Amino acid sequence: MIWFLRALFGLVLASMLWVTSWASFRCPLFAVPREVYAHPWFIATMFDAYWGFTTFFVWVAYKQTSWLARIAWFAAIMLLGNIAMAAYCLSELLAMSADGRPTDLLTARRDGPGGLGLGLALAGLAVVLLA
Numbered sequence: 386m387i388w389f390l391r392a393l394f395g396l397v398l399a400s401m402l403w404v405t406s407w408a409s410f411r412c413p414l415f416a417v418p419r420e421v422y423a424h425p426w427f428i429a430t431m432f433d434a435y436w437g438f439t440t441f442f443v444w445v446a447y448k449q450t451s452w453l454a455r456i457a458w459f460a461a462i463m464l465l466g467n468i469a470m471a472a473y474c475l476s477e478l479l480a481m482s483a484d485g486r487p488t489d490l491l492t493a494r495r496d497g498p499g500g501l502g503l504g505l506a507l508a509g510l511a512v513v514l515l516a
Contacts, residue, residue, distance in 0.1 A: 387485050391478045398471035405468070414516035438462050441470050447494075448477075454499030457506045464509025469502075476501050 421427055445458045461469035477490055 386487050387478060387481055387483050387490075390487070390490070391475065394471045394474040394478065397467060398475060401466075401468045401471060414512075434466065435463070438466055438470070444491075445473060448492075449499060449502075450494055450496050451498050454495070454497065454502050457499055457502035461502050461505035461509055464513060465505055469505045469509070472501065472505060 442459055442462050445462070446455045449455050449458060458469070458473065462473075474490075477493075477495075481489060
């Protein structure tokens with residue numbers, strides 16, 4: 386199961402990096418036409434995405450014991466979405482042995498400042514500022 390989850394989140398991360406890179410080269414982030422971002426289904430999709438990000442963050446906040454790590458992961462998830470979420474899951478999965486139990490993934494708590502979360506939060510901030 387751990388190998389399957391590693392492959393799944395690796396695929397999510399790779400595909401999200403590819404599609405966001407592709408989209409970025411075709412259209413700047415803040416050049417989306419008003420007709421798109423004012424459309425009711427776009428708004429509904431954004432609510433759905435950000436409530437999903439918030440739900441995922443609640444789990445991350447439980448697992449991380451450091452407030453610095455929690456704040457960094459919150460920023461990373463809100464700024465990078467599924468890229469940060471897949472990176473978090475991969476980080477947790479790679480820290481486990483291949484014969485580990487999925488319950489360990491869900492419940493094991495992590496100490497420390499969370500360097501990956503800090504790095505992704507800064508990367509997300511850079512993307513927004515450069516967009």
